[in-house]
Amino acid sequence: MxxxxxxxxxxxxxxxxxxxxxxxxxxxxxxTPAPAQEAPSxxxxxxxxxxxxxxxxxxxxxxxxxxxxxxxxxxxxxxxxxxxxxxxxxxxxxxxxxxGLGDSEGFKQRMEFLRERALHSAFVEQKVAAEVTDETIRARYDQEVAATPPSNEIRARHILVKTKEEAEEIIKQLEAGGDFEAIAKEKSTDGAAPQGGDLGYFGPGQMVPAFEKAAFALEVGEYSKEPVETDFGFHVIKVEDKRTQQPPAFEQVRDQIRSLLFREKYFEMVKASREAAEIDVKDPALKEAVGKIDATE
Structure with a gap:
């Protein structure tokens, strides 16, 4: 309890x-919980x-x-x-x-740091976050969608076995009229076996190169006539469908785009501020380390 x-x-x-x-x-x-009476000022x-x-x-x-x-x-x-x-x-x-704890030099230094940190946060809220609006997020989404060339994606099944001989035997079964899904459920060692080897839809770059090349070369309804070897074993692949890849819905990526715009805007302002400032890091090793961090931003 x-x-x-x-x-x-x-x-x-x-x-x-x-x-x-x-x-x-x-x-x-x-x-801020909703009070029973009118909110106080x-x-x-x-x-x-x-x-x-x-x-x-x-x-x-x-x-x-x-x-x-x-x-x-x-x-x-x-x-x-x-x-x-x-x-x-x-x-x-x-x-x-x-x-008298507030009179020490250490306390005064910490108070100054906290004051600067609070000012930094206020500046970020008013000058960075405030400019990342729903309109700018939507505009960036439309820009990215327009700039992304359409590509095809396929829906495929596969049967994964350990040896080439096993894969060749499965191909013979398919040629004799065997059911791809049933064979996948029975013999495939892949996690998709219970779903008849169904991998769903995928586009370029989502599978290992040898698998992807063989799969995209097939027409809808075709299966590979030769075993396809990868680091996972030997595959027999069947293509179920092909379609034009759809961009993610705006609601799915809104938060990611918001974070991207915020980061871009923040580092843009930081970069401009650094370039306009005189900064001298005395310790050579520390200066080099800071420079590496700055180069990644």
Whole structure:
């Protein structure tokens, strides 16, 4: 029997994990549950901690940054867990400040790094992600489809055996009127044997060269009159159908195209920024390593 959620323990664990990962702004998906009343504005005060206000905007930031840690909670409990985390942050942060932990050089350097990281994330959201719209995704899809020359694909079956002699014997059975599917189910050693050797539709480049060459040379309804040897063994191939290969549906590749456009736009901006900047890596080995990474982007 599963134990009930303990919001205090969960919020504390989420806080520790979230801070250790230092997720950038916008890294986690927004998880804003629908309130019973009208949604409060960002400046609405929802709690006070030692007299200091906690606003709705701060709660939303906690939900965004720690959203993955709250994923198992019902929507109505996420706000409570996030507020508990914010309260803990306030209380321990004040104790840290009172102890002078914020005055160390190391802390100041980390704060500057986190500030720059947050600015980087905000810039990416507003200048990169915002430009990858449904319109640009659709346009790229249409462009790729138009630029891809039509190619044929075939549907084939095969019977795979270990020796040439076995394959030749199967060909003799087919010539005598044997049923290809039945023989495949009985004698083929391939995983498609239960389906009568059916490999479905495939296009150029999807099979090993020897198999592909033999299969595409056959007409619909024909089977290979000689065994086809590959690294897997000896094949007897039958072509069931030929058709023009169809491009993937837009909905199937929308997310991949979105990621591609985002990556292209991001590295385009990074490249322009690097070229306009003066960057001097002092350590020769590190400079070379960084250069190799940059060359792959």
């Amino acid at each position: 599963r134990a009930p959620f303990d919001l205090r323990i969960l919020s504390a664990c989420a806080l520790i994990v979230g801070l250790s990962m230092s997720a950038p702004i916008g890294a986690a998906a927004q998880e 960002g400046t609405t005060v929802i709690a006070t901690v030692n007299g200091a206000d906690v606003t709705e905007a701060e709660l939303q930031m906690a939900l965004n940054d720690l959203g993955e840690q709250f994923a198992q909670l019902p929507a109505e409990q996420k706000r409570a867990a996030a507020l508990s985390a914010v309260i803990e942050i306030r209380l321990l942060a004040q104790q840290a400040a009172d102890a």
